[in-house]
Amino acid sequence: MVAEFKRYGLNKYRRLTGSLQILGGLALLGGLFYVPLTVIGSAGLSILMFMGLAIRIRLRDSFIQSTPALFYAVLNMVILIAILQGFN
Numbered sequence: 001m002v003a004e005f006k007r008y009g010l011n012k013y014r015r016l017t018g019s020l021q022i023l024g025g026l027a028l029l030g031g032l033f034y035v036p037l038t039v040i041g042s043a044g045l046s047i048l049m050f051m052g053l054a055i056r057i058r059l060r061d062s063f064i065q066s067t068p069a070l071f072y073a074v075l076n077m078v079i080l081i082a083i084l085q086g087f088n
Contacts, residue, residue: 001014001018002014005017007059008055008059010055017048020044020048021045021048023041023044024041024042024044024045024048024076025041025045026041027040027041027042027044028041028042028045028079031083035083038079038080038083039080039083039084041076042076042077042079042080042083043076043080045072045076046073046076046077046080049069049070049072049073049076050069050073052069052073053066053069053070053073056069
C-alpha cells in the first residue's frame with residue numbers, strides 16, 4: 001500500500017485514508033446496534049472508494065486494477081440506499 005500511495009502521488013494522505021477506512025468499518029459494525037452509524041459509515045466509505053476509483057481512472061489503471069474500488073464503492077452505496085429506504 002505504501003508503494004501504491006507513492007504511485008498515486010498521495011503518500012502524505014496514506015495514514016489519513018487508512019484511519020478513515022478503519023473508522024468507516026467500525027461505524028458499520030456499530031450500525032448493527034445504532035442505525036445512524038451505518039449511514040455515516042457507508043456514506044463515508046462510498047466517498048473514499050469513489051475517490052479511489054477516480055484516482056485509478058486518472059492514472060489510467062486497467063479495469064481489473066480498478067475493480068476493487070468500484071466494487072466497494074457500489075457495495076457501500078447499496079448499504080446506504082437500503083438503510084435510507086428503510087427509514088421511509
